[in-house]
Amino acid sequence: DQQVKQNSPSLSVQEGRISILNCDYTNSMFDYFLWYKKYPAEGPTFLISISSIKDKNEDGRFTVFLNKSAKHLSLHIVPSQPGDSAVYFCAARNSGGYNKLIFGAGTRLAVHP
Amino acid sequence: DSGVTQTPKHLITATGQRVTLRCSPRSGDLSVYWYQQSLDQGLQFLIQYYNGEERAKGNILERFSAQQFPDLHSELNLSSLELGDSALYFCASSVGTDGNTEAFFGQGTRLTVV
Numbered sequence: 001d002q003q004v005k006q007n008s009p010s011l012s013v014q015e016g017r018i019s020i021l022n023c024d025y026t027n028s029m030f031d032y033f034l035w036y037k038k039y040p041a042e043g044p045t046f047l048i049s050i051s052s053i054k055d056k057n058e059d060g061r062f063t064v065f066l067n068k069s070a071k072h073l074s075l076h077i078v079p080s081q082p083g084d085s086a087v088y089f090c091a092a093r094n095s096g097g098y099n100k101l102i103f104g105a106g107t108r109l110a111v112h113p
Numbered sequence: 114d115s116g117v118t119q120t121p122k123h124l125i126t127a128t129g130q131r132v133t134l135r136c137s138p139r140s141g142d143l144s145v146y147w148y149q150q151s152l153d154q155g156l157q158f159l160i161q162y163y164n165g166e167e168r169a170k171g172n173i174l175e176r177f178s179a180q181q182f183p184d185l186h187s188e189l190n191l192s193s194l195e196l197g198d199s200a201l202y203f204c205a206s207s208v209g210t211d212g213n214t215e216a217f218f219g220q221g222t223r224l225t226v227v
Contacts, residue, residue, distance in 0.1 A: 043218035045218070089156065100158055101216060103155040103156040103158075105154055106154075
């Protein structure tokens, strides 16, 4: 039972353009969502998060949008840079779930010069 | 550097054996989480400890166990190893169990069972 789904295993974007990574979830009890970035041979690194009481959170080139009615969130990277090439994981936390994070399968982003 | 230290980085062992993976959380973090990542899949939650006590359990096999010690470091014990246990094992830590806090991950231990 996959509660957090990232349906695109990979995404290729040209440098300078927008990258949009999508994530869907099924559990309406999730109250906090995070995006992590992972480079090969490294652990996941926290990127940006959003609480379920918000619909948008922005941090520099990264913006996360949350659509609760659709149980969908997306990460926008503008402008995309070659250094953004990595695997991006969407994660969700269940309210009362002791901060346990449920991860999606990840989307591999490749940004080409 | 996330501040979370995992040892060893790599481990190769034979089927049927037992191994111990170690994790030192960030200074001040009381919660430790263990995740398993197999074959470029997502991270599967195994277990969480908070200040020495087990707080949450995921799809952790009975052959696996963990503990958190008084100094807050944690160990994940994997026994009767099978080929399918080959994976990346990540440890993460966070300040507490509540609130909107992110977890910080170590670099992982790559376990290969041959």
